[in-house]
Amino acid sequence: MDHQTPTYPLIDPDAALFISGAVSISIGTRSADMLPNLTRAVGCRLSPDRSRLHLLISREQSAAVLTDIADNREIAVVFSQPSTHRTVQYKGRDARIETTVDGDHDRVRRYRDAFVGELVPLGYSEHAARAVVDCRLDDVVVIAFSPEKAFNQTPGPQAGLPLGPGAR
Amino acid sequence: MPRLDLIRECLEGTIPAMMATCASDGTPNIAYLSQSEFVDERHVALSYQFFNTTRRNVLENPHARLIVTHPLNGERFRMLIRYLRTETDGPLFERMRAKLAGIASHTGMSGVFRLLGSDIYEVLDIERVPGQVAAPPAPRRNLLAALRVCVERLAACTELDGLLNTALHCLEAQFDIHHTMVLMLDGSGTRLYTVASRGYETSGIGAEIALGQGVIGVAAREGTPIRIGHMTLDTAYSRAIRAATLESGFTDGLETEIPLPGLPESRSQLAVPIKTCGRLLGVLYVESAQDLRFSYDDEDLLVTLAGQLGAAAMQLNHGGDTAEPVESSVPLPAPTSGPPAVIRHYAENDSIFIDDDYLIKGVAGSILWTLLTDFVARGRHSFSNRELRVDPRICLPDVSDNLEARLILLRRRLIDRDACVQLDKAGRGHLQLTVRRPLQLVDVIENLPHTRPPLTASTASGRP
Structure with a gap:
């Protein structure tokens, strides 16, 4: 398999808007002995050239994931919009742990509000929706990586197909 | 852990x-x-x-x-x-x-x-996963205590009609479940007919669902409880795939959307097969306009109740027959005043029309036709379940067929239609026929004309 970093940003402007919105964000990693691990992110930010994703996560909720990143840097992340089920998965092999930057705490707050605003009209209670994305702000750390591959994962026959630049 | x-x-x-x-x-x-x-x-x-x-x-x-x-x-x-x-x-x-x-x-x-x-x-x-959560909502009530009340009330029932109504009443009073129905499997084993309901604008008694159709039909066909707890989301999920399927041109096999009977805004549904002695008798169905209304616990409760309902229904279906012969009642003169009611019986499917209004079909239609024939010919107005069960004119699909349920269905249809003929229970295992107008019976052997007033959706086809 070709793992060369693409010369174009895999995330086009439309996808950039999508992943910055009220979407559920899940991060998958694996341990040295190939056990999968999983955590939820509470926001994300994209580098200006759209080549690098920065995922905001709770350290205490993500201990195994952080250990895995330090071990092998493999990562998968899924963005899914509950109201439409539009779902995209990105994978990379250069993930690393970073500290938050100015604005990240506000980013988490805005993300939570948007996420709750997405779920409540679907019939979920506000306190349940808030609990799903709850964490201590002073505990937030960042996982950054450059997506190498993108896949459409919206449920249906097209699920699993690779996405190219501009593909949705 | x-x-x-x-x-x-x-x-x-x-x-x-x-x-x-x-x-x-x-x-x-x-x-x-x-x-x-x-x-x-x-x-x-x-x-x-x-x-x-x-x-x-x-x-x-x-x-x-x-x-x-x-x-x-x-x-x-x-x-x-x-x-x-x-x-x-x-x-x-x-x-x-x-x-x-x-x-x-x-x-x-x-x-x-x-x-x-x-x-x-x-x-x-x-x-x-660490994180703050709000306290879950307090339980509605002690479900085991509620179940116990239901079990005791059902055990006290002595006839099928009362048993079914008690079950639905208990669901409302003990579990706060307001939209409920019981459907019985017909003799052909291909359709279910509604025999009791509670909480709907119209009773829907006699309404049919094919085996495999919708939540109720699938529960019956598969013999397993079907519970959908978040209708909005489940529907949205299916629709997301449907949109993707349509876009990919993969459209063969899509069927016309089947409207679900019952609540128009049903968000929670639970259909539980009523089984006893290894046989499917019917389905107990509950629904709610509220999301996430029925939990795993509710499913446990309904499965338990349906078990008791099935065993009791089976017992009452056969135990309801009286051992004594019917007292030969004095023939009553048929009413002579007023215009005669024309009762048509179509042999094709045993459907009965009173003055061109569809009433019922199938086994229940056959029962009514038999009663009316005897009434007109001999002035009989009192009948026993026992004689109906063995009457060769009534083609019960098999000896274990649920005659009691057919009679409930027939009585309820006559009431719902405010028909000039009514059927009442007269003691255990006995029926009393009341006729308010002179009757003219017309037995139609040939096929149903296609110009008949359209049958309603609930009576469209099949043999209840």
Whole structure:
């Protein structure tokens, strides 16, 4: 398999808007002995050239994931919009742990509000929706990586197909 | 670690579970699960619908990580699970397939959205994800205490009509479930007919559903409870796939959307087969306009109630026959005043029309025709269940057929139509026919004319 970093940003402007919105964000990693691990992110930010994703996560909720990143840097992340089920998965092999930057705490707050605003009209209670994305702000750390591959994962026959630049 | 049975609500999928797997080359993958099922304290089942990356990964590397979320308070649990096997038949598979099929048929996705297998996983570890959660809503009431009241009331019933009405009344009074019905399987085993209901604008008695149609029909066909707890989301999910399917030009096999009987805004549905002695008798169906109304606990309760209902119904269907012969009643003169009511009987399907108004068909129609024939010919107005059961003119599909349920259906239809003929219980195992107008009986041997007033949807076809 070709793992060369693409010369174009895999995330086009439309996808950039999508992943910055009220979407559920899940991060998958694996341990040295190939056990999968999983955590939820509470926001994300994209580098200006759209080549690098920065995922905001709770350290205490993500201990195994952080250990895995330090071990092998493999990562998968899924963005899914509950109201439409539009779902995209990105994978990379250069993930690393970073500290938050100015604005990240506000980013988490805005993300939570948007996420709750997405779920409540679907019939979920506000306190349940808030609990799903709850964490201590002073505990937030960042996982950054450059997506190498993108896949459409919206449920249906097209699920699993690779996405190219501009593909949705 | 937390017990799986205490967090089984998290497997409802109302907040979809996330699943991480790892390929043999070390590439992680994430998928959202459309369906997960509590199997027992150590096992969960996940639906296998497409051969995707998740599927390929677990066949290579059986460990997977799940995050499941409690639908009411958002509490999250992370599980380490290990793939064991895939079941492609048996009760669990049928239950999951039926649930999926119920969702699919509800939105016209039959044949597209289908279960290939139930993947069974062993649960190796469960941890609670740290985070604040609000207290879950207080339980509505002590469900076991409520169940006990129902069981005692049902045990006191001495006839089928009362048993069915007591069951539905109990569901309302004890469990706060306001929209309920009981449907019985007809003799052909292909259709269910409504024999009791509570909470609807019209009783719907006599309304039919084909086996396999909708949530009720699928529960009956598969012989397993079907529970859909979050109609909005399940529907939206099916519709997302449907849109994607339409876009991909993969449209063959899409059926016309079947409207669900009952509540127009039904958000929670639970259909539980009524079984006894290894036989399916019918379905107990409850629904609610509220999301997430019925839990695993409610399903347990209804399965328990349906078990008692089935055993009692079976007993009362046969125990209701009196051993004594009917006293030969003095023939009553037929009413002579007023215009005669023209009663047509179509032999083709035993349908009965009173003055061109459709009344009923099938076995219940055959029963009424027999009673009216005897009434007109001999002035008889009193009949016993026992003689009806063996009367060769009434073609009961088999000796164990539910005559009592047919009589309930017939009586209720006569009341609902305010017919000039009424049938009342006259002591145990006896029926009293009341006729308010002179009758003119017309037996039609040839096929039903196509110019007949259209039959209503609830009576369209089949033999109740």
